[in-house]
Amino acid sequence: MVESGGTILIADDQADIREALALVLRAEGFTTKGAASPAEAALLLDAGGIDALLLDLNFATDTTSGDDGMRLLASVKTIHPDLPVVVLTGWGSVDLAVRALRAGAADFLEKPWENARLITVLRSQLALARARSTAASLTHPTAQGDIIATSAAMRAVLTMVEKIAPADVSVLITGESGTGKGLIARHIAALSHRRDKPFVTLDLGAVPESLIESELFGHTRGAFTDAKTDRIGRFEIANGGVLFLDEIGNASLATQARLLSVLEDGIITRLGEATPRRVDVRVIAATNADLHQLIEAGRFRRDLLFRLNTVEIALPPLRARGDDVFLLAADCLAASATRHGRTVTGFAPDALAALSNHPWPGNVRELSHVVERAVLLADHDLIGAAHLRLGPVAAAPIEHMTLDQAERYLIQRAMAEAGGDAERAARRLGLSRSAFYRRLSQLRT
Numbered sequence: 001m002v003e004s005g006g007t008i009l010i011a012d013d014q015a016d017i018r019e020a021l022a023l024v025l026r027a028e029g030f031t032t033k034g035a036a037s038p039a040e041a042a043l044l045l046d047a048g049g050i051d052a053l054l055l056d057l058n059f060a061t062d063t064t065s066g067d068d069g070m071r072l073l074a075s076v077k078t079i080h081p082d083l084p085v086v087v088l089t090g091w092g093s094v095d096l097a098v099r100a101l102r103a104g105a106a107d108f109l110e111k112p113w114e115n116a117r118l119i120t121v122l123r124s125q126l127a128l129a130r131a132r133s134t135a136a137s138l139t140h141p142t143a144q145g146d147i148i149a150t151s152a153a154m155r156a157v158l159t160m161v162e163k164i165a166p167a168d169v170s171v172l173i174t175g176e177s178g179t180g181k182g183l184i185a186r187h188i189a190a191l192s193h194r195r196d197k198p199f200v201t202l203d204l205g206a207v208p209e210s211l212i213e214s215e216l217f218g219h220t221r222g223a224f225t226d227a228k229t230d231r232i233g234r235f236e237i238a239n240g241g242v243l244f245l246d247e248i249g250n251a252s253l254a255t256q257a258r259l260l261s262v263l264e265d266g267i268i269t270r271l272g273e274a275t276p277r278r279v280d281v282r283v284i285a286a287t288n289a290d291l292h293q294l295i296e297a298g299r300f301r302r303d304l305l306f307r308l309n310t311v312e313i314a315l316p317p318l319r320a321r322g323d324d325v326f327l328l329a330a331d332c333l334a335a336s337a338t339r340h341g342r343t344v345t346g347f348a349p350d351a352l353a354a355l356s357n358h359p360w361p362g363n364v365r366e367l368s369h370v371v372e373r374a375v376l377l378a379d380h381d382l383i384g385a386a387h388l389r390l391g392p393v394a395a396a397p398i399e400h401m402t403l404d405q406a407e408r409y410l411i412q413r414a415m416a417e418a419g420g421d422a423e424r425a426a427r428r429l430g431l432s433r434s435a436f437y438r439r440l441s442q443l444r445t
């Protein structure tokens with residue numbers, strides 16, 4: 001949840017709609033800005049300080065094609081790829097909404113919008129973007145597809161990926177947080193015959209349980225109290241393409257049962273509707289949890305695991321990838337230096353040693369975060385170990401630590417893995433937020 005709101009840019013050519021949206025959003029603690037034309041929206045976005053864009057796809061009131069809005073969406077996603085864009089479409093223009101989602105919109109609302117849903121959608125998109133930016137927005141442009149993998153462990157992964165990508169089978173990608181599961185999922189899609197079809201992601205850890213069924217399968221108007229309009233689900237959006245189910249270990253048993261049945265017969269039913277619809281979707285799932293352990297604990301269905309893991313790809317942690325760490329670091333250094341207009345050119349020997357000794361609990365994401373910060377801190381051409389600020393490294397395997405040392409280590413590791421997000425770190429350790437903060441503050445004294 002977003003406590004302090006965020007700044008929403010409302011792009012709509014109708015002043016009354018801008019005003020109505022602004023009123024609702026301000027009452028909920030958001031700050032708003034308005035743009036009456038795509039050009040004005042582009043200027044305000046360039047000026048910075050915008051956390052999300054609420055974009056009416058039908059800019060000119062006399063058109064319904066949505067072309068102006070789609071053009072703006074395309075340019076926004078190129079220049080600000082991480083900015084969440086929620087689009088507004090006319091009622092019933094599901095095709096336009098689907099086009100927008102495929103072009104990178106985070107979500108859509110149909111006019112007349114429903115205030116409660118407007119707020120929920122914006123809050124969850126902002127929370128997601130925030131979580132990503134604490135941990136991931138500092139990642140380098142290779143996010144677009146260049147996979148750095150020269151170590152034997154990663155070469156074996158890529159060979160396997162090349163073999164299985166063209167076969168239309170379910171894939172389960174496992175690996176610690178930040179090891180590149182999302183990247184590999186996209187790579188598999190890109191190497192398959194579905195490459196020109198939609199690649200749709202749903203993070204099962206990020207959607208509230210009450211919305212998950214409708215996110216996956218869609219709903220019809222009136223299906224439940226808040227369902228004021230029809231809504232298409234991710235399975236239908238992904239039809240013909242790939243659905244990437246991230247954090248599958250977080251799916252509730254009820255969701256697991258629904259997923260299993262869709263995977264078995266390829267048929268979905270929108271909530272509130274009787275008509276079954278056939279979908280042709282390749283599912284790629286990912287998890288950083290140990291699903292076998294979850295099965296033992298009665299929290300994951302064995303039969304679902306068997307449906308998902310026709311092929312299982314285990315991504316090695318960064319610390320097991322040998323010299324890849326240097327190549328990834330160098331790549332990130334070059335990208336960050338360009339982005340920030342810095343003349344940093346490389347790493348000093350002590351920095352290289354630190355890079356290779358650090359255990360990288362947050363893996364590639366942590367590495368790019370650390371290197372980008374170092375680029376900003378460096379005062380010479382070379383990054384030194386001090387600029388990396390890698391902090392204490394576990395001196396001994398955990399079995400040889402005292403309880404205090406182990407606690408300190410696990411807390412630091414969880415924080416690093418969560419990219420500094422204390423709430424996520426607390427969840428990872430199975431602690432309540434307050435219990436986690438208590439331990440964290442003890443650790444700092």
Ligand SMILES: Nc1ncnc2c1ncn2[C@@H]1O[C@H](COP(=O)(O)OP(=O)(O)OP(=O)(O)O)[C@@H](O)[C@H]1O
Pocket residue numbers: 136139140142143144146147148149175176177178179180181182183184246288328364365
């Ligand atoms: N081998 C690699 N080469 C280049 N970039 C990589 C590589 N592996 C990961 N990355 C980058 O690191 C970042 C984290 O990767 P990604 O989001 O795919 O990880 P993940 O395992 O899905 O994380 P999480 O479990 O937190 O969802 C991304 O920006 C990704 O592009």
